[in-house]
Amino acid sequence: MTDLYRLAMAVLQPGFEGTTAPDWLKKALSDGLGGAVLFARNVSPGTAGLVAELRAENPAVVVAIDEEGGVVTRLEAREGSSFPGNRALGVVDDVALTERVGRQIGRLLAETGITLNYAPSVDVNANPANPVIGIRSFGPTPELVARHSVAYVKGVQAAGVAACAKHFPGHGDTVADSHLELPTVHASLDQLRARDLPPFEAAIRAGVRSVMSAHLLIPALDPKGPATLSRTILTGLLREELGFDGMVVTDAIEMKAVAAMYPPGEIAVRALNAGVDAICAGLVTAEGLYEIRDAIVAAVRDGSLREERLAEAAGRVLALSEWHRAQRSEVEADDGAGLEAARRALTITGEARLTTAPLVVEVNTRHNQAIDPDTPTGLAAALGELLPGTTRVGRLPSELGDQPVVLVIHDAARHPWVRETVAEAVRRRPDVIVVETGIPAEPAGAAYIATNGISKVSAKAAAQWLTR
Known part of the structure; x- marks a missing residue:
């Protein structure tokens, strides 16, 4: 296995079926796979053992999960979350309480061995007709969302788990669900800068370790394609203008907003060229994973993806893993935080x-x-x-x-x-x-x-x- 193949594997974060690691995933981890994503289908009383099983194959693996609290929960999907979601926290508008809730969510993940939480949603829910953000947002104004995004990020990361601000550059002003189609944000550049970007800027200043790209068409920023595949948005805006140097991860590439446009391998190559570091593939087979890897390798060999860009992406994935492994946080249980927030909301x-x-x-x-x-x-x-x-x-x-x-x-x-x-x-x-x-x-x-x-x-x- 050449270094190039291992570099390509390092930037992939696939999902899988079952509550134990399948053989193909173990092989992929030994081949240099840099990440894995847990869903409710993977959760059982033995989830910590599953994470340990993954890490035994590759100690640097980034194990990610989508644990926002509220309605988006994977660890507690069957009984409901022990923490209210973002809107409830925004209604209470007590940043100290939001940080407490974030710290307890981080504690829950840390006890399971998880590296990265695909949360919080820092989208400003500017459109009441939004079908996919809604109660997942802290609220309808950038100031409210920004201060609670910072508190949530601080709480989760105080527990030694990386947080992820999503969905860049903002999914709040849409009337379509990117799981099903490509939404368009029709806001002007001035609107985007005043409304959608401030929560991301605040999260970046607060030290958020990761940002997730959105599968959105935003003509004021780049009329040619979705943000996930836009170098203008991810490198020009996020990296160069906003100064984010952490790991950028895609939203799941099987979502129809991008999957209807290109095959998975091409999505991965285009995203890497845009400035993405990690490719989330929530629904993928062993064959499909290696096809994505091979597409990345082929792109490097034919010159359509620079090897330096791929190495930079793999380096950012490894840097997040090393940050996680260096954490020695011990968060005390605060069992009343979730119910207190729910009552006050x-x-x-x-x-x-x-x-x-x-x-x-x-x-x-x-x-x-x-x-x-x-x-x-x-x-x-x-x-x-x-x-x-x-x-x-x-x-x-x-x-x-x-x-x-x-x-x-x-x-x-x-x-x-x-x-x-x-x-x-x-x-x-x-x-x-x-x-x-x-x-x-x-x-x-x-x-x-x-x-x-x-x-x-x-x-x-x-x-x-x-x-x-």
Whole structure:
């Protein structure tokens, strides 16, 4: 195996199936594979052992995961996160609390041996119709997002885990989901500089170790192609103007925003030429991984990718790994941080409360593809612990009876049909309690509780308030 092949392997971060390392992944690690990405499908009580298994094959491997807190959780996807997400933290607007939450998320990852957290999302949720950011953002203004991005980064990295500011240069002003298509940001250059870039600038000044590129077309910056493949954006803007010298990683290259344009190997080469250091390939086979490697090697040999650029990228991946290995952080448990944040994030209209077991009606919309489909809202379970006999259904029944009714909704502000369901429920049962887990709309019902996100602790906080 030549050095060139090992350099090409060093910049790849594939996902894989199963809760133990497959043989092909072990071989790839011994061939110089520089990273691996964990998803909910890889998580089990033995995840720390899995990470150790990967590191036994390559001690320098960067093990990454997407653990934002709130609705985007991999380690706690089955039961819901122990920490509220970014919007909840932004609503509370206590940077010390955000740093505490970040430190506890970092502690959870450090105990598992993880190198890199693909978080926080530092996107400014400037467009209320955004289908993929929403509650994953700290809020709608750059000042709010910037100060909480800094606090989150400081918290995670204080635990010895690298943070990653995403999705550069800002995914907040889109109406399309890059998992499904290529979104376009139509903002002017002045708008981008005033609104989208300040949180990234703040995170860079705070020492964030990694930045994730976005699969977005931003004509004001580069009309020729997505940011992930744009040298103007990733080298000219991020590196040269903003001064970021850490590791740049792509968003997953199987997302249709880029996958519909080029095959994986070509995406990798174009991204490396643009200034990317690590290629995230969340869905890839052993054959597919080596095809990407070979495409990178071929590009170096035919002169379309400079070997110095590839070596620089591999060096930045190794530098992040060495930073992680040098950390000796020991973070004390702060078990109340998540629930405290969730309680303080509740915004409530009305005074209704529950004294008997309710019927919980969940009419949640389909979440975007960054969210594991089985991640629960948890409200029925949380109420069931306090009021045994609580029942749950997935749609508004034709007959509601006399049992108290709790209607759980998500992002009513974005979905007319959800608002119509709320109106129908209130018409039939004026005493209905409405719990909104997404971006709040106009309050309705005898009580309207906005949790400002989905997590185990957000559900617990709402249940405790309702049964106070």
